[in-house]
Each structure stands twice: as C-alpha cells, then as structure tokens.
Amino acid sequence: MDALVNKRIKRVMKGDQDAFAEIVELYQHQLFQICYRMLGNRHEAEDIAQEAFTRAYVNIHTFDQNRKFSTWLYRIATNLCIDRIRKKKPDYHLDAEVRGTEGLNMYSKIANEEELPEEELMRMEVQERVQYEISRLPDKYRAAIVLKYIEELPLAEISEILDLPLGTVKTRIHRGREALRKQLSNL
Amino acid sequence: MMNACPEKVIRMMDDYLDGEISPSEEKELKESLQNCSDCRQIYQELTRTIAFVQSASHVQAPPDFVQKTMAGLPKESQRVGVKRFMRHHPLMIAAALFVLLMSAAMMSSFSDDQQFSFTKQEHLVVEGQTVVVPEGQTVVGDLTIRNGDLRVDGELEGDVTIVNGEYMASTGVINGEIEEIDQVFEWLWYTIKGTFQDAVSFFGGNDQSIDE
Numbered sequence: 001m002d003a004l005v006n007k008r009i010k011r012v013m014k015g016d017q018d019a020f021a022e023i024v025e026l027y028q029h030q031l032f033q034i035c036y037r038m039l040g041n042r043h044e045a046e047d048i049a050q051e052a053f054t055r056a057y058v059n060i061h062t063f064d065q066n067r068k069f070s071t072w073l074y075r076i077a078t079n080l081c082i083d084r085i086r087k088k089k090p091d092y093h094l095d096a097e098v099r100g101t102e103g104l105n106m107y108s109k110i111a112n113e114e115e116l117p118e119e120e121l122m123r124m125e126v127q128e129r130v131q132y133e134i135s136r137l138p139d140k141y142r143a144a145i146v147l148k149y150i151e152e153l154p155l156a157e158i159s160e161i162l163d164l165p166l167g168t169v170k171t172r173i174h175r176g177r178e179a180l181r182k183q184l185s186n187l
Numbered sequence: 188m189m190n191a192c193p194e195k196v197i198r199m200m201d202d203y204l205d206g207e208i209s210p211s212e213e214k215e216l217k218e219s220l221q222n223c224s225d226c227r228q229i230y231q232e233l234t235r236t237i238a239f240v241q242s243a244s245h246v247q248a249p250p251d252f253v254q255k256t257m258a259g260l261p262k263e264s265q266r267v268g269v270k271r272f273m274r275h276h277p278l279m280i281a282a283a284l285f286v287l288l289m290s291a292a293m294m295s296s297f298s299d300d301q302q303f304s305f306t307k308q309e310h311l312v313v314e315g316q317t318v319v320v321p322e323g324q325t326v327v328g329d330l331t332i333r334n335g336d337l338r339v340d341g342e343l344e345g346d347v348t349i350v351n352g353e354y355m356a357s358t359g360v361i362n363g364e365i366e367e368i369d370q371v372f373e374w375l376w377y378t379i380k381g382t383f384q385d386a387v388s389f390f391g392g393n394d395q396s397i398d399e
Contacts, residue, residue: 020260028252130240177237184232
C-alpha cells in the first residue's frame, strides 16, 4: 500500500493530476470521516476535506517521502478542522440580528453549538448523541479522540499528526475520554 | 465521584485503556476494581464510552467527492499533459517522433558532417579553415574544398568547387571555373538515403525512454 502510494506521489510531484485523483480516491472516506467527526456537519466536512486535498496537492513537494503519506494528509486536515472550529467560536454580539433574517439573532444561529435541553438529548439516536457529545469537546481533545477511537490510529502516529509529544497526546485522550464519560453518563 | 477514588487507580485505568500497563499494575488495578465500587463504576462508564464512540457508524464521502476535489485543483503543468498524452497515444507519438527524428537526424548529420577537407595540391597553405594559394606560387590542378574557404593570393590553374564555404576576396588569379555549393536542401538531396537509415536507428533507440 505504502509503495503504491509513494509511486503515485512521485507522479504527482511531477505534476500529474491523474495520479492525484487516485490518491483522493484512496483516502477520501477516511479524510471525510475525520473532518465530519471533528466538525459534526457533512457540508463543512466536505468543504474542509476538499481543502485538505487541495493543500496536499499544492504542497506535495514539501512532503517527505520517507514518512507516511496518510500522517501528513491527516495533519493538514486536522489543522484545517481546528482552524475552522476556532473561527466558528462567536466573537460577535450574540443578540445582534442576523442581516436579512428578521427576528433571527446569533443565538438561534449557533443554537446547535449550545448545550441542548435534557429532553431533546433523550430523543436523540445513540449515534447522533455520540456525535453531538464529540462536537462539544474542546477542539484539542476532539482531534485526539477522533484519531484514537474513530480512526483507530496508534498513539505514536497521533502524536505525529498533531505535532505533539506522546505524553501530551495521552493526556488529551485521557481528558477527552473522561469528559465524554461524564457527558454520556445519562445515556 | 472521581475524587473519591485514588489518583493512582485512575492513572492505572488510563494506562490500561491505552494498552500500556505493566502486568503487575494490571493485577493491582483488578484488585482495586473489585474492592471499590466507585472505581468500578468509572471503569465501566469509560469502557462504555469508548464502545459508544467506536460504534459511531463510519461515514462516507459524497459520491462526487473525487470529481469535485479534482475540479477544484489548480491546473496541471503543460509538461505533464504532454507526457500523459504520450502514454495514452503511443502510436501517434511514434509517428510524430518518426517524422521529427528523421528530419532532425538529417539536419544534425548535415552539421555533424562539417569536417574541413580539401584536395591536396602542391604549394597549398592552410590558415585555420581557409585554404590559401600563397603569393608568388602557382597551383596546378582542380581543387575541391569542403567546409572551408579559399583565398587565392597567387595563381591557380584549374576548376574550384567549394562545398559549404566561400571564395574570399583574393588578389590572385584563377584560370578555371568556380562553383560554390552551400545550400542545405541541395546537400540533403544527395544524402537523404543514408540519413533515412540513421533516422530509423535513432527512432529505435529512443522508443524505450518514451514509455517511461
């Protein structure tokens, strides 16, 4: 698999887009999955996953072929996701009316970022609820948890993707796990 | 709830869930879980949480994802487009290359063949690429010069043929005819047969590198 990928990457480095299409084909679902779990929204996930592939293509010459391509690609994607999450954080006045939408203010716009009422949580399907709780985690824990439990990557690889020491990765997984345990205790 | 349990047990739980616990600590952890119901509950909730997260169904990228992504990329370089064209249309490339190399080979052997030569006659002097009939000397006989010039300062009795060169302003006398041949196409006409074979071997040698 790695040899196959590297062969294609060599072609991509020479500018061959067809070879890159094969790379996208190969990693699309995993990359989309990471973005979806990080962002909790298909539309945004598609947007960011596409952006990640584009950046990988444009910067392919900076990829060190002695390393694992997926690690590099996931790193681009998680960084983009974290950027997106941070940008979404409201830094505007919440009660300001959203332009063009009478009566709608920022509260209603970011409603899904807020904690939902208990009875609504109870109506959720399990999977929906799990995704909701993951998306409530602080972004740094979220990335570690998604890579560890959804992508099922080894800790060493997660540490490379997130560019963090192994110890920090472990701490984030422990804290993310503990936060999820509390959030899901009523499930 | 968590505070009620010793930190060491929590740390051992984490190590265990990370798959990085020593056999002796694993034994210690099991004993702690048996003895403390709070510890046991935390442990069970943690394993349940992990199971929930892992059970999150795997989502797939939309069906048109690859196509959309590729459409959003910056344009590829022309060089590669040509390379791929060669890969996909080998026959056409072969034909084009044949024509190209044939003419290239003819032209290059034309220029490769540009060795200076002349008919040896007594009293002739050579200055670089120029054949000189020195002042006060008389050269008898016809003279053919390839890829060089002629200057006559003395006297020349015979016809002169200059291929791909010129008859330079001279102070001497030539008793004969002067002919200058330096047109590429004229020359080609004479050598086309030999060049054709060159081109074929040229083409055969380059074929492999095209497939790369």
